[in-house]
Amino acid sequence: MADTFELSHEALNGLFAALRKDGRRVLAPVDSDGRTELNEVESPAQVAKDYLQTILSAKEVVFPKVERLLSYTTGPGKVELKDPEPKALPTVLFGVRPCEAAAFGALDAVFNWDTRDSFFNARMAQIAVIGLSCTKADAACFCTTVGGGPADTRGSDILLSPIEGGFLAEVLTEKGRSIQALAPELFQDGRGIDKTAVKLDKAFDQPALTAKLPGMFDSALWVDQSLRCIGCGACAFVCPTCVCFDIQEEADPKQGQRLRCWDSCGYRMFTLHASGHNPREVQSQRWRQRIYHKFSYYPERYGMLGCVGCGKCTRACPVDMNLREHLVETSEMKA
Amino acid sequence: MSETNIYLPNLMRIAKITEESPAVKTFRLEFVDEVAAQNFEFKTGQFGLYSAFGEGESTFCIASSPTRKGYIECTFREAGRVTAALADKEVGDIVGFRGPYGNVFPLEDWQGKNLVFIAGGIALPPLRSVIWNCLDLRDWFKDITVVYGARSVADLVYKHELKEWSERSDMQLVTTVDPGGETPDWKGKVGFVPPVVEQLGPSAENTIAIVCGPPIMIKLTLPVLQKLSFPPERIFTTLENRMKCGLGKCGRCNTGKSFVCKDGPVYTLAQLNELPAEY
């Protein structure tokens, strides 16, 4: 149950100050040489104006590109293990789009499935998300097709929607209320104000696609769609829900550490066995895995999709693999 | 306040090393920590991630039976960075172990049935755990047959145990080597495992078949079993896949809707038939 308030631009300044006084760092989209990146800011003035989305997703705050899982020292006949304290600074993510906010749920589904990942959880516990509804969308966006929307509240602790003079603020969770409590006078009564956001039509029938996929495993479509794919990791790394990782060991004769790194099912070596056998030898099998993992296996295992329709993969792809387009084509294929 | 680090391995001391065949070794490992040693339990079919500190982790089944307490064993072939580092180790050295992971062979469901184990080469280790477990619970089962083949006599693993099994009256062991792999004093069969199984012709009635081997051997053995009327629900196998976390998170072993490290590595043929052949 959300409480709605009005937060003026002036009040937002005050909120940033209150957050920083409370010892929290604020990360927000920032203009950097023509790119929109998530960076630390001190005031709303530093936040990018008129941006669509950041290039990389907010997942890097809870699932960094490099994370130390353990370290050790070695000597003759002995090894001493060191369990690192997961580092997590109290952080507020400001200006996160609803698609990316919804993605935290998909990350949580994997990291806490069956066993709990202490690194992810320590970081999640320390973040609060102030989302920002979208007033525009581009040809790569398709959040409404996958159960989301430009003003969707999933994953946000407070969701701001632009209105004249400031924002409509929906305070959604305990974390959101604790932020409000830092400066409750900044939040004016917002009842009766309508939330507006850009309208985005559905691009295809996602439940129908998910139902159709098991029967399409051997389709030649995957070969055609993936012919231009160069097998890099750009799509997986910018994606807010992609969570596949590698564990790398770095050591010298006296000590070492085990690092978790981002990985991609698109790489040829992802499934390569030591024997040389590779279950996914060609790119079409790896492309298919991307689609099926997000739209077929995820729903079956976690009860949710592995895609939030943000379109980052499409924008990042060097050869313009437009996911929305590929999915529409897949939907329209005769089963 | 902080949760357990699920990626932290147990420290294990190498208690014994056996050279099974060229490039294949068995380690007997004991927990360094007394409490861990006391509390450790696993069921047959499960695997672990073994660390060579300084190089990384590698996935092997637990090759010893859960009925044997105080140690675990693993058997591996030197194939890459981690296994090469492990192969260099000596008794007394410390390695790591995370586990037990994965699902189990349902021994309770096999009570009162005949068991036929079919293994090839380096794939005997996962079944060796099951075989010893079953032998340790002998009166649960009826006839136990083991068919094991390798490329050559030198490549047969667990040579001492093969001798022990051949001398037991409560099981039948058939060993074979590929044509050309026999030595002048070889007393076992000569032939690939699939035709040897066909020749042996075990009855499918009230029988469970457990198969493990290199992809080509499995590919050719399954039709033989089907010809012998084994239904897919009574053919078991254990898969190997590239793994990193062993916990169903890193995505590497994801095959169809299944994670081999969680929903497997033990599968019936019926279950495998529902998965894409991406293993």
Add this chain to the structure above:
Amino acid sequence: MEALKQKAKDLLERGEVKAIVGYTKGTGDIRRPYFAQRPEQVDGLVLDEACTQNLATYATKHEVRHLGKLGVVALPVTQRALLQLMAERQIRDGDVIVLVAEEGNVEKGNVKELASAAALEEHLALKTDVMDEKDQELLAKLNAKSREERWAFWHRELSRCVKCYACRNSCPMCYCDHCTMDCNRPQWVPVASHDLGNFEYHVVRAMHLAGRCVECGECGRACPVGIPVHLLTFFAEESVHRQFGQRAGHSAKLDYALSTFRPDDKESFIR
């Protein structure tokens, strides 16, 4: 454009090529690589200033090679990359037909068909390469910085690198099945995307491209986080040119400066 489409259609209909590798309209204003395998598919072909990917990279991509003989719609940088690949024996002479829509003459219907390394070499001998002005400016700016400033610049830029390898995979010259980065015995370069892992990767790649880079800039365009990695390989290429007088993609005969020894080498320490 029509002449190009017609030529492409002819080649496919006559069975002279199994696929035409070109460009087509992509999302919004951008273009994307396109593969026409049936004659009617050539209608999707597009060739204009928005076409940027270096299609030579597909000449060594397994799934594309296995289609059979290729006809490649080639920009000047793609022409040079293809010739360099032929010199490095990655493409067999005759495996690829290079289709050149004469720059500036696309509308007039002037399409050249170059079916051999020799023909490609001859065609390229008539051209002068000029590095993109913007890149020339950036390089000059970088070279004018002090060493410390340059280090700070690259440290800041490379901190954004996530090791996705979009740069490597989009490069026609990075065709190794088992890249140095893939090697773990020994682990030449750390996989992780920390300072060292990022720096080492990019420096090694620039060194591996020195004398081989055709300066298409695709690596910089491919980078999802906007790091101008192409300036590293451009610098390496320009260094080789300055010191050895050689440029990539001009000769069908491999004359790789960094692996060729001449008795009159100016360095005395090796004599």
